Amino acid sequence: xxxxxxxxxxxxxxxxxxxxxPKDPHERFVPANGGVYQSRNAAAGPPPQRQAPPQxxxxxxxxxxxxxPEEPPPRERDPWDPPVVGRPVGTFAPRPSxxxxxxxxxxxxxxxxxxxxxxxxxxxxxxxRNTGEPRQDDVAVAWHEPTGAVLFAVADGVSDAPLxxxxxxxxxxxxxxxxxxxxxxGDGRVDWDGLLRGAAWQLCEQARLSLGLPEIDRExxxxxxxxxxxxxLVRPGPDGPMVELVQVGDSSAWILNTRVPRYQCxxxxxxxxxxxxxTNAVVALPRVPAVEVRxxxxxxxxxxxxxxxxxxxxxxxxxxxVGDHFSDALRTVPPVLKFANDLDFSRETWDDDxxxxxxxxxxxxG
Amino acid sequence: MAENTGNLLPVYMVADESFSMNDYIDNLNDGLAQxxxxxxxxxxxxxxxxxxxxxxxxxxxxxxxxxxLRRENKLPQLVARSxxxxxxxxxxxxxxxxxxVASLKGQGYTVHRPAVFFLSxxxxxxxxxxxxTRDQLVDQNVTRAAPNIIACxxxxxxxxTMLDVATKPEYAFVSTGADLGAEIxxxxxxxxxxxxxxxxxxxxxxxxxxxxxxxxxxMAIDVV
Numbered sequence: 155x156x157x158x159x160x161x162x163x164x165x166x167x168x169x170x171x172x173x174x175x176p177k178d179p180h181e182r183f184v185p186a187n188g189g190v191y192q193s194r195n196a197a198a199g200p201p202p203q204r205q206a207p208p209q210x211x212x213x214x215x216x217x218x219x220x221x222x223p224e225e226p227p228p229r230e231r232d233p234w235d236p237p238v239v240g241r242p243v244g245t246f247a248p249r250p251s252x253x254x255x256x257x258x259x260x261x262x263x264x265x266x267x268x269x270x271x272x273x274x275x276x277x278x279x280x281x282x283r284n285t286g287e288p289r290q291d292d293v294a295v296a297w298h299e300p301t302g303a304v305l306f307a308v309a310d311g312v313s314d315a316p317l318x319x320x321x322x323x324x325x326x327x328x329x330x331x332x333x334x335x336x337x338x339x340g341d342g343r344v345d346w347d348g349l350l351r352g353a354a355w356q357l358c359e360q361a362r363l364s365l366g367l368p369e370i371d372r373e374x375x376x377x378x379x380x381x382x383x384x385x386x387l388v389r390p391g392p393d394g395p396m397v398e399l400v401q402v403g404d405s406s407a408w409i410l411n412t413r414v415p416r417y418q419c420x421x422x423x424x425x426x427x428x429x430x431x432x433t434n435a436v437v438a439l440p441r442v443p444a445v446e447v448r449x450x451x452x453x454x455x456x457x458x459x460x461x462x463x464x465x466x467x468x469x470x471x472x473x474x475x476v477g478d479h480f481s482d483a484l485r486t487v488p489p490v491l492k493f494a495n496d497l498d499f500s501r502e503t504w505d506d507d508x509x510x511x512x513x514x515x516x517x518x519x520g
Numbered sequence: 521m522a523e524n525t526g527n528l529l530p531v532y533m534v535a536d537e538s539f540s541m542n543d544y545i546d547n548l549n550d551g552l553a554q555x556x557x558x559x560x561x562x563x564x565x566x567x568x569x570x571x572x573x574x575x576x577x578x579x580x581x582x583x584x585x586x587x588x589l590r591r592e593n594k595l596p597q598l599v600a601r602s603x604x605x606x607x608x609x610x611x612x613x614x615x616x617x618x619x620x621v622a623s624l625k626g627q628g629y630t631v632h633r634p635a636v637f638f639l640s641x642x643x644x645x646x647x648x649x650x651x652x653t654r655d656q657l658v659d660q661n662v663t664r665a666a667p668n669i670i671a672c673x674x675x676x677x678x679x680x681t682m683l684d685v686a687t688k689p690e691y692a693f694v695s696t697g698a699d700l701g702a703e704i705x706x707x708x709x710x711x712x713x714x715x716x717x718x719x720x721x722x723x724x725x726x727x728x729x730x731x732x733x734x735x736x737x738x739m740a741i742d743v744v
Binding site: 240241243244279280281284285290310312313314382404436462463464467468469470474475476501502503504505506507 | 526630
């Protein structure tokens with residue numbers, strides 16, 4: 155199906171005008187030729203170009219540009235270009251991150267234990283690449299060898315908090331540490347409430363260090379480093395792999411049944427069927443809400459997915475092009491870099507940072 | 521949920537086309553042309569906005585309907601006409617916004633709460649009847665897609681009137697300058713920045729309506 159996407163959107167990579175929107179919103183693929191963008195009074199033809207102001211016109215406020223005035227010549231499609239799902243984001247050269255510390259655009263990881271296969275990636279969103287802001291998402295994954303459990307943490311720094319990328323990293327690492335400590339303990343259980351309180355404390359302590367504060371200031375930590383978090387583990391069980399996880403904020407988790415395929419969301423998300431307009435009120439660390447630990451088991455046909463809203467929002471209920479894209483990409487375990495590349499799909503207006511952890515409940519030899 | 525086509529913020533520019541605007545209507549048209557030009561340079565933000573222009577006087581004229589400004593060659597011209605009937609505007613928006621939101625959702629878009637930028641240079645000439653219609657428009661129990669209204673007054677507008685139009689006190693502004701043409705240009709510049717900044721947040725984890733105060737405008741609450 156990925157190849158089908160590439161063929162269907164070859165016009166984009168050739169630099170051709172975009173094809174028409176499908177008349178049927180349920181149409182799965184945009185036709186590869188003909189037509190123009192739909193707009194109630196737009197004339198047919200290529201999109202208008204930005205024009206220089208007339209001589210003598212008052213100077214305009216300098217606004218950041220998405221693309222330089224001279225467009226590079228169209229180039230051939232590269233296999234490592236992000237896959238296009240529907241109408242793509244416009245092409246532009248990403249700006250460097252303005253974060254003081256090094257913050258790469260892509261993080262990709264993947265390995266296998268005797269019982270599980272893991273892939274994880276975190277990619278800077280097109281919007282942040284365009285404005286020069288750092289990737290505010292992060293992910294951490296670990297294997298607890300004595301129990302065979304795979305531990306995961308996914309975090310999404312709140313946009314308004316200028317150091318939230320540090321907060322996301324701190325929360326992920328604190329969560330992995332807390333789960334490891336729990337499994338290493340006498341009863342092998344994780345104190346989930348303690349995990350969240352510990353992650354919140356770590357966030358506050360990191361804020362104290364980063365901001366040079368004399369003592370912990372929870373409000374300052376929230377202003378500068380607030381982040382969502384989903385943390386959990388999968389361990390072998392007699393009835394199949396057992397999943398436990400907790401959630402703060404709108405990062406979420408799903409089970410993808412690769413046989414149907416179908417997505418089952420395990421945690422609340424922002425989308426609710428019937429909402430007239432989109433609303434969003436983020437709960438984020440260091441605030442710690444009442445904790446609800448979610449449990450479940452997985453079958454061999456299922457893949458556990460844990461992701462930030464940059465993945466979850468375009469996925470929705472999965473009955474759409476994005477759902478098709480991932481159900482195809484994750485039907486079997488992909489190479490690590492392909493997993494990250496698939497996560498970096500291009501789809502107009504969906505340009506947030508994206509982070510995804512995926513676990514297949516079987517081992518791979520070799 | 522059907523197709524998840526994208527995130528959109530519907531923006532309505534509601535412009536006073538009363539005859540008193542006759543000397544300044546070119547400033548307004550120029551300002552909107554510059555807004556268009558600026559958004560062509562911000563295609564990622566512009567992709568998330570559908571822009572409607574309504575001119576009101578004795579009636580409401582639809583000048584531009586839910587346009588993707590990246591696909592417009594030129595914006596239509598506003599025309600100074602007759603009186604300043606606020607009631608007509610709110611009647612129009614009461615019908616138009618739910619219909620527009622339903623249309624966009626039918627196309628699979630995730631629709632964010634619409635924003636109305638209201639510009640007038642005069643007091644309403646149709647009495648107080650508009651207030652009840654406006655209240656219905658912004659009541660989310662009546663109009664589920666009730667918009668945020670940002671009200672900017674120039675010339676003869678009273679600050680209290682803008683406060684009564686806007687959905688929040690901090691969304692009501694009045695100009696302090698005597699050169700109405702220059703004030704209109706500042707309004708358009710602020711409108712442009714508001715749309716670009718809001719467009720950038722749409723689709724992020726924390727989408728928000730960003731409202732820029734026009735240069736030299738005061739918050740109406742500070743003037744009342």
